Amino acid sequence: MKDFELDSHSPKGSLEDRWTQHKFNSKIVNPANRKKYTVIVVGTGLAGAAAAASLGEMGYNVKTFCFQDSPRRAHSIAAQGGINGAKNYQNDGDSVWRLFYDTLKGGDFRARESNVFRLAELSSNIIDQAVAQGVPFAREYSGYLANRSFGGAQVSRTFYARGQTGQQLLLGAYQAMSKQLAEGSITHYSRCEMQDLIMVKNHAKGIVSRDLITGKLETHMADCVVLCTGGYSNVFYLSTNAKGCNTSAIWRAHKQGALFANPCFTQIHPTCIPQHGALQSKLTLMSESLRNDGRVWAPKRKEDCDKNPEDIKEENRDYFLERMYPAFGNLVPRDIASRAVKLICDEGRGVGHEIEGQKLGVYLDFAQAIKKLGLEAITEKYGNLFEMYQRITSEDPYSTPMRIYPAVHYTMGGLWVDYNLMTSIDGLFAGGEANFSDHGANRLGASALMQGLADGYFILPTTVSDYLAQQKPFDPERKFPEAEKALKAAQARLDRLLNAPDPQKTPDDFHRQLGQILWHACGMAREKKALEVAITEIQQLNQQFWRQVKITGTDTELNQTLERAGRVADFFELAELMCIDALAREESCGCHAREEHITEDGEAQRHDDDFSYVSAWQYSGNVSLPTLHKEELHFEFVRPNTRNYR
Amino acid sequence: MIFTLHIWRQQDSKSEGYFEQHEIDVDEGTSFLEMLDALNEQLIVAGKEAIAFDFDCREGVCGSCNLVINGTPHGKHRATTTCQQYMRDYVDEKELWIEPWRATAFPIIKDLIVDRTAFEKIIQAGGYIDIRTGSAPEANTMPIQKQVADEAFDSATCIGCGACVAVCPNASATLFVAAKVSHLSSLPQGQMDKQRAKKMMIAMEGQGFGSCSNYRECERVCPKEISVSNITTMNKLLYQSS
Numbered sequence: 094m095k096d097f098e099l100d101s102h103s104p105k106g107s108l109e110d111r112w113t114q115h116k117f118n119s120k121i122v123n124p125a126n127r128k129k130y131t132v133i134v135v136g137t138g139l140a141g142a143a144a145a146a147s148l149g150e151m152g153y154n155v156k157t158f159c160f161q162d163s164p165r166r167a168h169s170i171a172a173q174g175g176i177n178g179a180k181n182y183q184n185d186g187d188s189v190w191r192l193f194y195d196t197l198k199g200g201d202f203r204a205r206e207s208n209v210f211r212l213a214e215l216s217s218n219i220i221d222q223a224v225a226q227g228v229p230f231a232r233e234y235s236g237y238l239a240n241r242s243f244g245g246a247q248v249s250r251t252f253y254a255r256g257q258t259g260q261q262l263l264l265g266a267y268q269a270m271s272k273q274l275a276e277g278s279i280t281h282y283s284r285c286e287m288q289d290l291i292m293v294k295n296h297a298k299g300i301v302s303r304d305l306i307t308g309k310l311e312t313h314m315a316d317c318v319v320l321c322t323g324g325y326s327n328v329f330y331l332s333t334n335a336k337g338c339n340t341s342a343i344w345r346a347h348k349q350g351a352l353f354a355n356p357c358f359t360q361i362h363p364t365c366i367p368q369h370g371a372l373q374s375k376l377t378l379m380s381e382s383l384r385n386d387g388r389v390w391a392p393k394r395k396e397d398c399d400k401n402p403e404d405i406k407e408e409n410r411d412y413f414l415e416r417m418y419p420a421f422g423n424l425v426p427r428d429i430a431s432r433a434v435k436l437i438c439d440e441g442r443g444v445g446h447e448i449e450g451q452k453l454g455v456y457l458d459f460a461q462a463i464k465k466l467g468l469e470a471i472t473e474k475y476g477n478l479f480e481m482y483q484r485i486t487s488e489d490p491y492s493t494p495m496r497i498y499p500a501v502h503y504t505m506g507g508l509w510v511d512y513n514l515m516t517s518i519d520g521l522f523a524g525g526e527a528n529f530s531d532h533g534a535n536r537l538g539a540s541a542l543m544q545g546l547a548d549g550y551f552i553l554p555t556t557v558s559d560y561l562a563q564q565k566p567f568d569p570e571r572k573f574p575e576a577e578k579a580l581k582a583a584q585a586r587l588d589r590l591l592n593a594p595d596p597q598k599t600p601d602d603f604h605r606q607l608g609q610i611l612w613h614a615c616g617m618a619r620e621k622k623a624l625e626v627a628i629t630e631i632q633q634l635n636q637q638f639w640r641q642v643k644i645t646g647t648d649t650e651l652n653q654t655l656e657r658a659g660r661v662a663d664f665f666e667l668a669e670l671m672c673i674d675a676l677a678r679e680e681s682c683g684c685h686a687r688e689e690h691i692t693e694d695g696e697a698q699r700h701d702d703d704f705s706y707v708s709a710w711q712y713s714g715n716v717s718l719p720t721l722h723k724e725e726l727h728f729e730f731v732r733p734n735t736r737n738y739r
Numbered sequence: 740m741i742f743t744l745h746i747w748r749q750q751d752s753k754s755e756g757y758f759e760q761h762e763i764d765v766d767e768g769t770s771f772l773e774m775l776d777a778l779n780e781q782l783i784v785a786g787k788e789a790i791a792f793d794f795d796c797r798e799g800v801c802g803s804c805n806l807v808i809n810g811t812p813h814g815k816h817r818a819t820t821t822c823q824q825y826m827r828d829y830v831d832e833k834e835l836w837i838e839p840w841r842a843t844a845f846p847i848i849k850d851l852i853v854d855r856t857a858f859e860k861i862i863q864a865g866g867y868i869d870i871r872t873g874s875a876p877e878a879n880t881m882p883i884q885k886q887v888a889d890e891a892f893d894s895a896t897c898i899g900c901g902a903c904v905a906v907c908p909n910a911s912a913t914l915f916v917a918a919k920v921s922h923l924s925s926l927p928q929g930q931m932d933k934q935r936a937k938k939m940m941i942a943m944e945g946q947g948f949g950s951c952s953n954y955r956e957c958e959r960v961c962p963k964e965i966s967v968s969n970i971t972t973m974n975k976l977l978y979q980s981s
Contacts, residue, residue, distance in 0.1 A: 147872040220878045654783060
């Protein structure tokens with residue numbers, strides 16, 4: 094493995110001018126030559142579809158891949174709440190600087206100033222782009238765009254399309270991509286999963302893919318590869334992610350040399366529907382926007398926990414977020430709200446179903462909001478979310494409070510990228526949730542859609558072009574022995590999965606066990622001893638997996654059991670790295686709460702002198718012994734202070 | 740709750756399909772797809788091949804899941820995708836017949852999985868607003884009446900699952916096409932393309948879907964309650980552009 098210097102390639106100078114200057118300094122490919130370059134985009138959610146559409150439109154030859162049956166199914170579609178844009182339409186004091194500051198502070202000062210500022214700067218263009226594409230954002234009676242406020246912000250800058258903002262934005266990007274498909278600038282492969290990255294002399298030059306219908310392995314060569322394959326919350330088994338979301342693409346890239354940054358930074362979202370049974374396959378998120386009007390509470394006394402919530406008197410209710418954080422109240426950032434809910438349930442004041450002997454849930458109550466704003470206003474704002482809740486729980490949130498509990502929702506960690514969104518592998522880019530770039534140790538609400546689209550529409554088209562301008566297009570006639578080798582390795586891995594020596598248990602069975610270990614050791618609270626134990630347990634379970642995983646069917650047909658097994662195998666290795674990362678970061682910051690580093694008030698205790706860096710892990714050939722590289726974070730424009738939402 | 744399941748099995752697009760019978764015991768809080776997950780785990784442990792079916796988000800918005808349950812696309816509970824059906828909805832039933840979407844334009848890939856690429860082709864024929872990345876004007880330049888925006892949203896909420904096709908005696912995709920056409924063409928940004936409806940309808944026919952003869956079954960099974968009034972809107976546009 095070569096040793097590399099971890100250079101973020103962040104531009105210098107005044108923050109406002111950096112992106113503009115950087116674009117000017119970027120090279121462009123002559124339009125007549127663009128057709129000669131091939132770009133592979135793996136994953137066609139918000140970031141991938143936006144990047145593919147834009148690159149196709151610019152004239153490059155784009156090849157896209159997704160495991161779903163259509164790009165329109167990507168999990169970006171499930172984002173409910175909204176997308177931030179620093180438009181200041183509400184005249185409430187918003188600005189690019191404020192969005193920049195809120196994002197950096199929300200991330201507990203563990204992100205790069207340059208990247209975050211660029212994100213805030215582009216937020217406005219994204220709204221323009223989406224509206225022009227026909228995204229039906231909510232509007233006021235004046236006909237102008239409506240906004241709402243969202244967790245962690247004191248201004249209203251969130252644009253939304255009822256509770257389906259992600260769906261509408263994804264369809265916008267998907268339609269833009271469809272146009273390019275019709276024009277022939279994009280060739281798309283659905284039901285096709287990346288198996289490995291093809292490296293040619295330390296450059297990313299292609300991928301091995303598996304056609305999920307026929308099982309056929311193929312190699313695709315290109316001038317560069319862009320991974321927009323989403324996050325890895327499903328490592329916990331139960332999460333709010335779609336069932337198919339996985340880490341395989343970025344994990345294979347990691348094993349080819351791409352550094353993995355801040356793997357332990359995983360966001361636990363406070364407002365999810367609590368788990369109710371053992372067969373449960375996933376958790377469902379209720380949009381954070383509900384906290385705008387809903388009040389979070391738990392009974393003051395343990396003996397009230399089994400009562401009907403309506404029968405608990407006002408004076409016996411503890412509106413704990415309002416009590417603990419009077420300034421932000423129910424709108425504190427996600428990590429803070431999640432930990433508060435855990436604290437209440439750990440005290441034995443939780444409500445609802447008992448899971449492993451503990452009631453895991455608190456109330457989110459709309460009674461007051463309905464009284465104040467009227468049933469119609471609440472239905473207009475949250476109707477579809479209430480319906481969804483009722484569908485799942487068979488309880489009516491209009492008449493009885495919802496029950497919520499935190500669940501894994503988003504991963505801030507991901508492949509390490511520089512300012513150009515290029516990973517530590519030359520020619521390999523990562524966009525959207527697949528990279529680690531902008532959210533530090535905690536992501537603010539309505540920022541994921543913003544980042545995915547900033548990466549896809551605006552950043553990658555510039556930086557990928559700049560990269561290509563410095564390369565000669567590859568010769569499609571040339572045979573690459575590296576591709577043959579990668580193909581054989583992918584086949585060998587499938588064979589190994591299918592031929593476990595002592596097949597007994599299903600891939601899901603192993604996945605559930607892994608999720609349990611990780612949730613307890615590397616979930617909402619982390620502690621040295623527990624992490625060390627978890628690492629050993631994960632290693633043992635991983636060995637057992639390769640001995641005992643049972644997969645029926647073959648690799649030359651559609652085989653969902655085999656697909657799942659391949660993804661679970663990667664989750665095992667990632668889970669270990671997450672624990673190693675959590676163990677090494679001896680501080681608390683954002684989502685990462687180390688029990689040893691909590692203030693007397695129960696707040697996260699950062700140690701800026703020792704840990705103001707991005708942890709970027711290099712695969713060493715042994716999953717259990719990765720090498721840590723540190724990218725120091727320098728703050729020139731803001732002073733990292735203690736987050737205070739009181 | 741114990742159910743007898745009759746599940747469609749088909750090795751690939753060329754093979755003959757058949758119903759396979761299974762029994763399963765689940766509690767009523769289990770979702771329909773979780774019931775199938777449980778069955779699949781039992782099958783794998785017993786050394787048999789798992790039943791292939793499509794799913795992803797499991798919260799009713801991605802449009803992947805698509806089962807015909809006792810003759811109804813998506814199942815008993817109205818305005819709900821398959822993944823959001825719960826076994827408690829089936830307390831009164833003992834036997835469940837589970838089949839894939841059936842339409843010439845949606846060939847079966849395996850078991851309960853069908854190929855919906857035809858929908859992609861329809862969108863590619865004109866289901867977009869042509870705007871180059873980065874060339875959009877300031878978003879508030881053009882106010883849009885709230886009612887117009889709300890109606891556009893109602894059409895745009897289509898998840899492209901194909902239940903409308905599965906239930907239609909003609910296997911027509913008219914509701915799918917109409918939803919996209921009225922979403923885009925009712926907004927000022929999308930009014931430029933006067934031929935959108937025509938292009939998409941031609942693509943629909945080309946993909947092997949039938950024509951609409953007003954059965955209105957599509958509206959009944961649509962998990963997103965897309966109204967057939969979208970078809971009226973589209974027909975008006977078709978008339979204007981011809």
